[in-house]
Amino acid sequence: MSRPAAERPHRRYKRRLLEEILELAPASLLEVGCGAGGLLADVQAHGVAVAGVEPEPTARELAGARGLDVHAARAEALPFPDASFDLVVFDYTAHHVERLGRALGEAARVARRGVLVLDSWYDDALPCQRVARAYDEWLKRIDRRLGFVHNPSIEASEFVRMLAAAAEFEARYGYELVLTALPLGPLEANARDRLAQIGSPPDLASELDRILDAARQHGLSDDGCLLFRGFRPA
Numbered sequence: 001m002s003r004p005a006a007e008r009p010h011r012r013y014k015r016r017l018l019e020e021i022l023e024l025a026p027a028s029l030l031e032v033g034c035g036a037g038g039l040l041a042d043v044q045a046h047g048v049a050v051a052g053v054e055p056e057p058t059a060r061e062l063a064g065a066r067g068l069d070v071h072a073a074r075a076e077a078l079p080f081p082d083a084s085f086d087l088v089v090f091d092y093t094a095h096h097v098e099r100l101g102r103a104l105g106e107a108a109r110v111a112r113r114g115v116l117v118l119d120s121w122y123d124d125a126l127p128c129q130r131v132a133r134a135y136d137e138w139l140k141r142i143d144r145r146l147g148f149v150h151n152p153s154i155e156a157s158e159f160v161r162m163l164a165a166a167a168e169f170e171a172r173y174g175y176e177l178v179l180t181a182l183p184l185g186p187l188e189a190n191a192r193d194r195l196a197q198i199g200s201p202p203d204l205a206s207e208l209d210r211i212l213d214a215a216r217q218h219g220l221s222d223d224g225c226l227l228f229r230g231f232r233p234a
Contacts, residue, residue: 009178010092013225016176017091017118018042020227024113026086032075032107033093037063044068051085053078075103083112090117094159095140095151104159105166114231115163120153121226123177127218134211135187135220141204142194159228169230177224184215 018039021029026048034040034052036059044050053073054060063070073079075090075097088107090097094117097103107115122133136153143150156173163169191208198204 009180009222009224012178013118013176013227014039014091016225017089017116017227020116020229021048021087021089022046024087026113028085029087029089030078030080030085030110031089031091032078032103033090033096034063034068034070035059037066037068037070039089039091040068040070041066051080075100076106078106078110080110082109084110086113087111088115090115090119092119094119094154096149097151098149100151100154100158101162101165104162108163108166108169108230112232114229115169116230117159117226117228119226119228120223121175121177122153122223123175126179126221127214128179128181128221129177129224131211131214131218131220132182132223134214135191136223138204138207138211139191139194142198145198153223153226156226156228159230163230168233170233171228171230173226173228175224175226178222180222182220182222184212184220187215187220188212 021043028049029043031040031052034054037052040050040052050068052063052068052070054063054070055072055074060070060072071079076099088111094100104115123129124133140150140152160171163171195204195208
């Protein structure tokens with residue numbers, strides 16, 4: 001009998017975000033970059049009034065089909081009055097925002113109580129995590145050459161600095177890492193396919209070879225997460 005596939009850590013991290021939101025018991029919540037609305041639907045099921053912004057039309061249509069209130073807007077220009085929502089949430093979207101400082105300023109403007117951010121994090125004390133970060137940043141370089149906004153993971157200190165520039169917030173944050181080794185074969189196949197999309201430029205090809213050599217030596221593990229919370233002083 002075959003064993004069921006192990007759960008990826010991302011699902012655990014996302015459950016922790018949902019638990020954090022429900023523990024705060026907000027009356028209302030806005031998600032920035034809500035995609036097809038999975039988190040919003042889960043939060044709404046607990047009696048919270050929710051809304052989302054999503055610039056991508058297909059994802060927005062899927063969220064609308066679930067009966068969710070989703071607006072065509074970007075994170076840097078939220079179409080809501082000041083203090084419209086108890087909480088504003090970024091669920092793995094901060095690294096997709098072109099001007100994150102401005103977006104966090106907008107989130108601070110419309111949030112009555114706080115701003116929550118869940119995003120990727122790597123523990124650079126571990127060789128397999130340093131390799132994972134290098135692989136992640138290599139993939140993001142390809143995405144940027146294809147015209148997408150896909151930035152490196154952001155440290156908690158940057159969120160503190162950017163929120164502090166927008167308004168007075170008390171920052172709390174924590175890291176979590178479920179150390180999970182990833183099989184190298186599928187990762188290499190994915191990388192080679194992505195490289196071919198942009199014509200296999202020599203600089204990225206040689207960098208990929210260096211990353212794969214390091215992965216054979218040290219392994220490559222799934223990313224951890226940063227859960228950042230910025231709250232207005234009581």
